[in-house]
Amino acid sequence: MDKIIIELIVRNHPGVMSQVTGLFSRRAFNLEGILCAALTGTKESRMFLLVAKDTRLPQILKQLEKLYDVLSVATHLGADYSFYHELSALWQRVEAAGPGIQNAESA
Amino acid sequence: MKLTGAEIIVRCLERLGITTVTGIPGGSNLPMYDALYHSTIRHVLARHEQGAGFIAQGIARSTGKPAVCLATSGPGATNLITAIADARLDSVPLIAITGQVPLPMIGTDAFQEVDMHGLTIPVTKHTFLVRSAGDIAETIHEAFYIAASGRPGPVVIDIPKDIQSEAVDITTWPEMKPLFREAEPSEADIRRIAEMIHCAERPLLYIGGGIISSHASPLIEALSEKNSIPVTATLMGLGAYPPESPLYLGMLGMHGELSTNMIIDEADLLLAFGVRFDDRATGKVEAFSRHASIVHVDIDHSEIDKIKQSNVSLIADIADVLKKLVPRVNESSRAEWRARIHTLQRQYPPEDTGAYSPLHPLRFIRSLSDNAAPGTLVTTDVGQHQMWTAQRYTFRKPGTFLTSGGLGTMGFGLPAAIGAALANPEETVICISGDGSILMNIQELATLADYDLNVKLFIMNNNHLGLVRQQQELFYSGHLYASGFITSPDFAALGRGFGIRSITLDENSFTGEMLGEVLHSPGPCLIEVPVNSDINVMPMVPPGKSNREMIGGRTNG
Numbered sequence: 001m002d003k004i005i006i007e008l009i010v011r012n013h014p015g016v017m018s019q020v021t022g023l024f025s026r027r028a029f030n031l032e033g034i035l036c037a038a039l040t041g042t043k044e045s046r047m048f049l050l051v052a053k054d055t056r057l058p059q060i061l062k063q064l065e066k067l068y069d070v071l072s073v074a075t076h077l078g079a080d081y082s083f084y085h086e087l088s089a090l091w092q093r094v095e096a097a098g099p100g101i102q103n104a105e106s107a
Numbered sequence: 108m109k110l111t112g113a114e115i116i117v118r119c120l121e122r123l124g125i126t127t128v129t130g131i132p133g134g135s136n137l138p139m140y141d142a143l144y145h146s147t148i149r150h151v152l153a154r155h156e157q158g159a160g161f162i163a164q165g166i167a168r169s170t171g172k173p174a175v176c177l178a179t180s181g182p183g184a185t186n187l188i189t190a191i192a193d194a195r196l197d198s199v200p201l202i203a204i205t206g207q208v209p210l211p212m213i214g215t216d217a218f219q220e221v222d223m224h225g226l227t228i229p230v231t232k233h234t235f236l237v238r239s240a241g242d243i244a245e246t247i248h249e250a251f252y253i254a255a256s257g258r259p260g261p262v263v264i265d266i267p268k269d270i271q272s273e274a275v276d277i278t279t280w281p282e283m284k285p286l287f288r289e290a291e292p293s294e295a296d297i298r299r300i301a302e303m304i305h306c307a308e309r310p311l312l313y314i315g316g317g318i319i320s321s322h323a324s325p326l327i328e329a330l331s332e333k334n335s336i337p338v339t340a341t342l343m344g345l346g347a348y349p350p351e352s353p354l355y356l357g358m359l360g361m362h363g364e365l366s367t368n369m370i371i372d373e374a375d376l377l378l379a380f381g382v383r384f385d386d387r388a389t390g391k392v393e394a395f396s397r398h399a400s401i402v403h404v405d406i407d408h409s410e411i412d413k414i415k416q417s418n419v420s421l422i423a424d425i426a427d428v429l430k431k432l433v434p435r436v437n438e439s440s441r442a443e444w445r446a447r448i449h450t451l452q453r454q455y456p457p458e459d460t461g462a463y464s465p466l467h468p469l470r471f472i473r474s475l476s477d478n479a480a481p482g483t484l485v486t487t488d489v490g491q492h493q494m495w496t497a498q499r500y501t502f503r504k505p506g507t508f509l510t511s512g513g514l515g516t517m518g519f520g521l522p523a524a525i526g527a528a529l530a531n532p533e534e535t536v537i538c539i540s541g542d543g544s545i546l547m548n549i550q551e552l553a554t555l556a557d558y559d560l561n562v563k564l565f566i567m568n569n570n571h572l573g574l575v576r577q578q579q580e581l582f583y584s585g586h587l588y589a590s591g592f593i594t595s596p597d598f599a600a601l602g603r604g605f606g607i608r609s610i611t612l613d614e615n616s617f618t619g620e621m622l623g624e625v626l627h628s629p630g631p632c633l634i635e636v637p638v639n640s641d642i643n644v645m646p647m648v649p650p651g652k653s654n655r656e657m658i659g660g661r662t663n664g
Binding site: 014015018019022023026058059062063065066067068069 | 175225228229232233234236253259407408409413
């Protein structure tokens with residue numbers, strides 16, 4: 001199925017992620033992937049959302065635009081979203097680092 | 108000047124013109140109440156936070172301006188949520204300020220801790236968790252701006268107790284930003300809509316709550332009269348158009364008149380102004396207004412094409428559009444279309460209530476309407492009595508009908524009436540409720556007694572959850588289950604227990620003069636109206652059916 005990437009610039013404060021993901025679950029839109037990082041030197045973050053390209057996309061975009069903490073909404077049609085699926089290399093690097101702080105039971 | 112967070116909250120509310128707040132104090136908002144002790148703001152103590160939320164809604168809905176409710180953390184805050192969600196669905200500018208456990212205790216499952224910010228994200232326009240007293244003034248001004256701008260809606264401000272007590276230096280106060288306004292519609296768009304009206308043979312105005320929010324009633328009247336365009340209103344739009352006009356078709360949809368739904372079905376142009384194509388208005392969407400081109404004007408761009416694809420749409424303040432559109436539209440008498448409408452209205456006449464008992468709900472609500480002064484405000488709860496009110500009460504002025512349309516919250520009516528009476532002390536407020544709904548916020552009779560407000564509470568008592576009973580009878584093989592009450596309280600005794608004058612009406616002794624006396628005596632009054640439990644709200648569009656497939660309508664006068 002065709003996919004599309006939605007790029008958001010958001011206010012970087014606790015709660016913004018749950019506002020965005022909450023919107024998707026509340027309106028029964030499908031959200032397949034999220035990448036998010038703070039924009040250095042600002043109070044903003046950039047989010048990339050991977051979503052299926054279906055007929056309700058315009059409604060999703062309008063609802064995102066209405067969120068107070070979402071400052072801008074752009075779409076990237078035909079972008080290479082394969083990097084969402086190439087994160088396995090990242091998992092391996094994280095796992096290779098071994099366990100960190102032990103949880104309460106095992107400590 | 109050094110002020111505590113709580114003092115800043117109260118100063119901001121004063122600066123923003125708030126004269127009444129409502130709420131309940133508790134552990135986490137006591138600093139706010141200490142600041143209110145020194146303020147001129149009147150605090151109305153409710154008996155349940157949901158009551159406080161709906162009292163504030165009554166103020167906001169009847170004035171069109173933001174109103175404030177307060178609650179403590181935990182259960183106080185969660186009790187507000189229904190009123191907040193209700194404000195969201197009906198676009199009401201409600202500001203809820205909740206106490207929160209101290210910042211260092213957040214996340215520890217502290218006593219009366221609940222994630223109010225997280226809980227209210229999906230039911231607000233926006234929600235703030237304030238983390239510094241220095242942010243409070245800015246946040247409160249921003250909350251008022253968000254609540255009242257564009258399509259109004261509720262905003263939550265959650266403030267930890269230590270932030271309320273923290274003292275900070277305040278040198279300047281933020282100014283209230285002018286409310287966001289959508290751009291004026293372009294001449295080209297206006298010309299296009301005017302052309303569509305001129306080309307249409309059977310145009311129809313479908314109007315809703317947006318007309319009332321934008322104070323556009325006189326402009327809708329001007330447009331409709333100039334070009335002889337008939338008007339139908341949603342539940343939220345009742346009162347937006349003069350009911351005595353021959354162009355007025357009344358409410359559409361699930362419990363509208365059959366003739367109105369049939370007329371909509373024949374329209375070739377639907378002017379959908381300040382509406383959102385709600386399922387109770389449209390019935391089966393694919394079949395709604397199937398022959399018509401659609402012009403959709405709304406202030407919220409996410410409503411455009413959400414349910415029904417429009418041919419032309421404008422994201423604008425409806426009053427801005429109408430101011431430009433009315434002079435562009437030609438005068439017309441539309442004799443043919445109006446004759447057709449007349450024929451349909453004769454073919455599908457409204458229920459003739461002439462032979463009914465004077466306490467039959469349809470007759471009773473009509474006599475209430477006939478005996479009430481023109482400025483009277485009316486609130487309802489949710490259920491059969493709400494639909495009977497929508498069908499038979501004549502709302503003569505915009506903003507005089509306050510009802511829970513979108514969320515359909517039983518328990519709305521009494522506290523909303525208290526709020527409306529607080530904000531409109533010169534008017535009478537009628538609350539039409541049912542025996543099911545009233546018990547959901549009955550405790551607010553105590554608040555009503557406290558302030559001796561001019562609220563007349565009519566309880567239509569059929570000892571049932573009537574709308575549920577009706578659906579079980581019609582669509583669940585008559586399996587009446589959990590819709591009839593085993594016992595019924597003596598409502599008049601209950602009212603007297605709260606110190607409120609209370610009357611039970613009786614079919615044999617009831618007269619119209621009694622109603623006039625009740626409505627025109629000052630102060631609160633509870634009036635129990637016995638209703639036969641067999642009476643259904645008719646006509647009705649069965650769930651999932653198109654509006655043409657109504658049951659219970661008279662096919663021949």
